[in-house]
Amino acid sequence: MPLAEIARRIELEDLYTAYADCLDSDALEAWPGFFTLECRYRITSAENYAAGLPLGLIYATSQDMLRDRVSALREANIYEPQVYRHLITGLRIGKEVGGALELGASFLVVRTMQDGEMTLFAAGRYVDHVVKQDGGWKFASKIAVLDSRQIDTLLAIPI
Amino acid sequence: MSMQALEWPKEGNARVPYRVFSDPDIYNTERDRVFLGPTWQYLGLAGELPNIGDYKTTFVGETPVIVTRAEDGQIHAMLNRCAHRGNLVCLKRQGHSDDGLTCVYHSWRYDLSGNLTSVAFRRGVAGKGGMPDSFQLESHGLKKLRVDQFAGLVFGTLSEEAPPLSDYIGNMIGARIGRVMRGKPKVLGTTSQILHNNWKLYIENVKDTYHASLLHSFFTTFRISRLTTAGGVAIGESGAHHASYTRGKEDLPGADQLYAGIQSMHQDYRLKDPKFLDAVDEIGDGITLQILSVFPNFVLQQISNAIALRLVLPKGPDKTELQWTYIGFEDDDAEMTERRLQQANLVGPAGYVSMEDGAVGGFIQRAIAGGEDECSVIEMGGHEHGSQETRATEASVRGFWHAWRPLMGY
16 A cells, blocks of 8 residues: 555544544534534434435534534533443545545444443444545544434434 | 322322333233223324335334235235234335235235235145144234324224224314325434333423423523413313414513523523524414324424424333434425424434433433322413413323323223
8 A cells, every 4th residue: 555545544543533532522612623614414324324315313514503513512402411432443435526535434332321321322334525624634524324223312412 | 119009199180190100010001001992003104105015014002013005005004913923924114015924934924904815834735734624814814903094194093992083183183283294295314212211201291381491491592482482282172182382483571581590591692503493484374383292102293394203102111212203295395305404403312402302201210219109290271181372381291191091090
């Protein structure tokens, strides 16, 4: 593999590592910064995705909508204290189309509640597009495709 | 837990003993008397099964059923339980079959309306074994449900006593279903939530017009719907079904003072990109929000342009599956579909104004442990369960218990 490709792969793996760390360390205010201003972000199930159904459990069409999601979680919505642990692995680098690079990765999310109860909250894959902006990679679009159609209790923190 | 007979409090529908949310005996009785009793259960959208041979599987309470578009072009429903040894006949959530339904266990075959058409090795092998001559195929079909439709919604019942579906729903609630389901539905997506509470705690939440602007800060903060906005609740005579509504967005004078000091009111919180709140009055009657329930466990929701069907399935005394089907209509243009998808952010497991509902039932379930003989107090708006021109009431919650109690013998 050419060195430039190896370097790019390391950059992209770092991107996912930083993304997971952001969500898992309650640095939610930094989360929108992983996206472009006109980004699209969606969480859906494999069943909806395979059927071509457009619904998102979270459906955002701008970075500002992601900021609103974070401020609602901080200011308005009520949910029990909980933390996620994302394991993101199996990075797949696809084609570059129109300046955006197709990426795929698998994820597991373990959720731990305030009383210590741990559950395997989500498993699935990301269907992503990234672009290079100001020397760094940003998500132009991210779809979190959940293997299960069931969500335990509620989904507050993004995937 | 003691299994002594439950004495209903003398206050009637204004008190509900917590035992009804946790007692396994009550749960089992409910399965027979409510879900398999004289009630109509939502089975799906007629449009989900467009072609002969299409089928889906769902539940009447916890009992598995198959819904088909049969050879006669009509929708049929039957228990998903082989008449032979009780195996599931259909394993998939949705599918299509061009030659009826076959149980995988011993290849008993049924037509799409549940009639037994053949039994493998019925005549045995070389004159030995096989079914006795007295065995009649026509006596061993899948158990069939009565099926009927209302505004494209398919309902079924296992009871001969249930009144015809349109009588069961009634004109008042029927008109309010019709104003939402006025086109050919187009499914935008589905999801489901596992709730750690008794199914009735979620139904109470749906019928509780009082909580929305208090528990769901988002509603209040953005003045989408507050108790001070014009609205009310329509309740059928039996109390069983309800439709609450908000009319317009204008608040009564002095509304902010009424909400002052209530924790759900955050005056200084503003959205950076509020386009997901851009709604149109697609029905043209000024009703911006309508939450409707059909007893025992079906909900039709219109929050601005976000329309969803919810089915509340019991999965044990303290576990419930809440299934969501989000819809638009075939004649929606791309802009309308986008609007519905944007507004879907309000509802579902991650919804700005619904995520709390996923948790609050579980909070109650935990809180009532050891308090089975205590009661909730349901007195907002008085003791009756009739329609009211306000949502500062719990009339439709009382209506639910008014319908539930006689079925259960309380």
